[in-house]
Amino acid sequence: xxxxxxxxxxxxxxxxxxxxxxxxxxxxxxxxxxxxxxxxxxxxxxxxxxxxxxxxxxxxxxxxxxxxxxxxxxxxxxxxxxxxxxxxxxxxxxxxxxxxxxxxxxxxxxxxxxxxxxxxxxxxxxxxxxxxxxxxxxxxxxxxxxxxxxxxxxxxxxxxxxxxxxxxxxxxxxxxxxxxxxxxxxxxxxxxxxxxxxxxxxxxxxxxxxxxxxxxxxxxxxxxxxxxxxxxxxxxxxxxxxxxxxxxxxxxxxxxxxxxxxxxxxxxxxxxxxxxxxxxxxxxxxxxxxxxxxxxxxxxxxxxxxxxxxxxxxxxxxxxxxxxxxxxxxxx
Numbered sequence: 001x002x003x004x005x006x007x008x009x010x011x012x013x014x015x016x017x018x019x020x021x022x023x024x025x026x027x028x029x030x031x032x033x034x035x036x037x038x039x040x041x042x043x044x045x046x047x048x049x050x051x052x053x054x055x056x057x058x059x060x061x062x063x064x065x066x067x068x069x070x071x072x073x074x075x076x077x078x079x080x081x082x083x084x085x086x087x088x089x090x091x092x093x094x095x096x097x098x099x100x101x102x103x104x105x106x107x108x109x110x111x112x113x114x115x116x117x118x119x120x121x122x123x124x125x126x127x128x129x130x131x132x133x134x135x136x137x138x139x140x141x142x143x144x145x146x147x148x149x150x151x152x153x154x155x156x157x158x159x160x161x162x163x164x165x166x167x168x169x170x171x172x173x174x175x176x177x178x179x180x181x182x183x184x185x186x187x188x189x190x191x192x193x194x195x196x197x198x199x200x201x202x203x204x205x206x207x208x209x210x211x212x213x214x215x216x217x218x219x220x221x222x223x224x225x226x227x228x229x230x231x232x233x234x235x236x237x238x239x240x241x242x243x244x245x246x247x248x249x250x251x252x253x254x255x256x257x258x259x260x261x262x263x264x265x266x267x268x269x270x271x272x273x274x275x276x277x278x279x280x281x282x283x284x285x286x287x288x289x290x291x292x293x294x295x296x297x298x299x300x301x302x303x304x305x306x307x308x309x310x311x312x313x314x315x316x317x318x319x320x321x322x323x324x325x326x327x328x329x330x331x332x
Contacts, residue, residue, distance in 0.1 A: 005030070006038055010047060013061045020058040088128070088176055093142035131177030136205030138181055144204060147171050147212045151219070154185070157209040159200060170217040172199055173225040181205070184228060186217075199228055237263055239284035246308040247292060248280045252301030257285065261294055280305075290315055 005028055013019060019027075025035040039059060042049050047104060048062035118217060129135050147154045151163045155168045169185035176182075181204040189197045212251075248255060258265045264285045271283035287293040293317040297304055301320075306313045324330070 004287075006042055009035075009038060009042060009049075009080045012060070013049065018052070018056075018058045024059060063239045067281070091138065091176075091181065092145045092174075093140055128176060133179065135179050136181070136203075138207075139202045140207045140210040141181055141204050143210045144171065144183055144207065145174060147210075148174055148183075150212075153188075153197055153215040153216045153217055155211045155213055156202075156207050159206045159208055164208065167202075168213070169200075169202070170219075172217075172219060172223055172228075174204075175201075175225070183207075184225060186220075199223070201232060202307055203232055237286075240288055242289075243287045243293075243309070244265040244284050245287045245306055245312055246282070246284050247296070247297075248282055248307060249300075250303045253300055254281060256300045256303060260285075282307075294319060297310060 005217060009024060012024065021035055025032045028035065030038075039051075040050060049059055050062065051057065051059055144154060144156075145260050146152075153168060153170050155166070158165055158167050160286070169183075169186040171183060171185045173184045175184060176179060183202045183204055184199050185202060187197055187200050205278060207235055247253075247257075254268050254271075257268050267283060267285040271281050274281045276282070290312050293312055296310075297306060301316070306316060
């Protein structure tokens with residue numbers, strides 16, 4: 001605790017210049033007496049801190065002297081190296097910059113901390129791409145990222161789910177989710193300002209061409225990227241799950257249900273404890289279309305039984321019968 005306080009005194013004097021004893025004590029939330037003891041210890045350790053008397057006096061560091069400390073604790077230094085893992089930075093075209101910053105930070109750390117900081121990159125690897133998937137090709141990500149950083153509009157050719165369209169957008173931010181890059185931007189709309197239309201989300205891998213325009217972006221004053229993303233996920237899920245299914249599931253079935261989606265996993269977590277003699281749990285999960293739910297729940301049979309709706313139960317029975325006929329088996 002005291003070592004951290006001594007370091008804070010150095011950083012305060014280096015960044016703020018001369019400070020009175022009372023101002024330093026207030027900033028550190030200690031008494032003036034404690035501050036004087038800390039200053040004496042710093043002086044004894046060789047830090048050139050001196051006091052000036054008078055109305056405008058106070059403590060200051062010797063002119064021209066600069067500490068080589070970064071102000072980071074060992075755990076903070078490790079956290080910085082963790083944030084500099086190369087994958088996403090390389091995608092954005094910033095791999096060289098991140099590596100250069102990492103080397104400069106490493107050189108500025110005390111020798112006793114360097115090994116601990118470097119250990120992060122040798123013992124922790126971040127792979128954001130889900131299993132059984134490859135990263136989407138994103139050849140236009142560096143250009144889009146440059147527009148985001150610089151605050152310029154982008155003219156792009158975009159492949160939506162229904163058509164290929166031309167769009168001029170005002171980028172607001174980039175989001176990396178499960179190995180997929182998304183651009184959050186305000187689209188231009190005839191007769192409306194971008195703020196009237198509201199932000200939209202674009203999958204960067206669907207951008208077929210992109211040109212950064214010499215037109216500045218007017219960001220909404222209160223736009224917050226994390227808040228927008230959280231709300232967009234909620235809207236997506238509420239529009240995606242249009243139905244429900246009542247189920248009976250064994251413990252193994254519950255484990256399989258948890259892997260279907262986060263919404264289903266929440267339903268499993270909220271399910272009451274088993275009260276049936278056979279140990280199965282009754283629960284209700286959100287579903288998309290009947291066809292989609294049938295495909296998901298078919299894989300979990302017989303550990304999961306659908307009770308309702310009847311249309312989903314019939315769809316499962318029909319699929320079982322069709323499979324039996326395909327393999328020459330009597331399904332009656």
